[in-house]
Amino acid sequence: MQGLHLIADLYQCDCEPAVLLDRDVLEKRCVDFCQAAGLTPLGAYFYQFSHDxxxxxxxxxxxxxAESHVAIHTWPETRAVTLDVYVCNFSRDNSDRARAVFQHLIALLQPGEVMEKDVMRGELPVTA
Structure with missing residues (x-):
């Protein structure tokens, strides 16, 4: 289960409005970035919120x-996004692939401010 989990809160996103507003646009870009990085999409589910x-x-x-997941949530009214990219490293190290997807999405979203964290998951604690 050991793997890399990249987490970001993105603010002041200056991307095309459709990236934050349109389910089809965002889903296609996410899937395309995963495939281009050499990851294996098994399926995608994106939900379009609507105003009254x-x-x-x-x-x-x-x-x-197959390697784990990408999750994304947009708030167009505040130009904010939360982003998670998590990959397992069971049969190969997918860390560089995760970083590629993460960086492509950040470049697409064009945030003015990024708060990010890298978490290594599944590392066993060192015992004395």
């Missing part, structure tokens, strides 16, 4: 990978 008047609002979605 029917206009598109934010998007929440996930790409399930």
């Amino acid at each position: 008047n029917g206009d598109k609002a934010g998007v929440t979605g996930t790409v399930v990978l």
Whole structure:
């Protein structure tokens, strides 16, 4: 279960509005970035939120990978996004692939401010 989990809160995103507002646009880009990095998408589920008047609002979605997942949530009204990219390293080290997807998504979203954390998951504690 050992793997890399990249987590980011993105603020002041200056991307095309459709990236934050349109489920189809965001889903395609997420899946494409995973495939281009050499990861294996097994499926994706993205949900389109709408305002009471029917206009598109934010998007929440996930790409399930053979190696684990990508999760993304947008708040277009505040130009904010939360992003998780997690990969397992069971049969190979997928860390560079995870970093590639993460960096492509950050470049797409064009945040003015990024708060990020890298977490190594599944590391056994050292015992004395």
